Amino acid sequence: MFDDLAIARALHVAAVVHWIGGVLFVTFVVLPAIERLAEPAARLALFDAIERRFAFAARISTTLAGAAGFYMTEVMGLWSRFADPHFWWMHAMVGLWAIFTLMLFIAEPLFLHAWFDARAARDPDGTFRLVTRLHRVLSTVAVVVILGATAGAHGYLPL
Numbered sequence: 001m002f003d004d005l006a007i008a009r010a011l012h013v014a015a016v017v018h019w020i021g022g023v024l025f026v027t028f029v030v031l032p033a034i035e036r037l038a039e040p041a042a043r044l045a046l047f048d049a050i051e052r053r054f055a056f057a058a059r060i061s062t063t064l065a066g067a068a069g070f071y072m073t074e075v076m077g078l079w080s081r082f083a084d085p086h087f088w089w090m091h092a093m094v095g096l097w098a099i100f101t102l103m104l105f106i107a108e109p110l111f112l113h114a115w116f117d118a119r120a121a122r123d124p125d126g127t128f129r130l131v132t133r134l135h136r137v138l139s140t141v142a143v144v145v146i147l148g149a150t151a152g153a154h155g156y157l158p159l
């Protein structure tokens with residue numbers, strides 16, 4: 001039997017795995033490898049080349065995750081959850097998605113890239129450390145959101 005909600009949930013989780021898995025890989029594998037293998041002046045160019053390819057794929061998975069997420073919210077009639085702090089993980093999902101969507105579709109193409117290049121020319125070492133810190137913060141938040149959303153969606157609401 002056709003089950004649109006099960007399909008939406010499967011697409012949602014697959015998109016999140018691709019997108020957040022990529023962010024974790026960049027944070028905990030690519031950035032440390034670049035730091036170890038490349039001279040400070042070459043690090044950002046290398047990071048930029050790798051991240052640019054991932055940013056393209058991540059635009060597709062964030063869009064799919066958001067579309068499937070809002071579809072489930074609408075079809076399952078879950079909008080009232082946003083008025084209940086027990087469902088903090090629903091707010092967290094949308095908040096994290098909004099940050100990435102703004103970054104990938106608006107900030108990066110409009111001004112972030114130029115700002116980043118200018119800062120990198122002035123202070124390559126500090127800029128690389130800033131990039132690493134930001135990736136660690138977003139990765140940590142993403143893991144908390146995944147734990148909260150999975151536990152919450154399966155009826156476990158400790159907070």
Ligand code: HEM
Nearest residue numbers: 016066069070072073093094096097142145146149150153
């Ligand atoms: C526009 C943004 C998003 C919306 C509207 C949304 C919406 C939803 C909805 C409605 C559910 C099903 C809840 C239930 O069954 O009670 C869900 C599940 C889930 N979402 Fe999201 N979500 C969004 C973004 C995210 C993000 C950014 C992540 C991870 C970083 C995420 C991870 C998950 C996980 C892991 C589940 C649990 C799947 C399961 O075990 O059944 N979602 N989401």
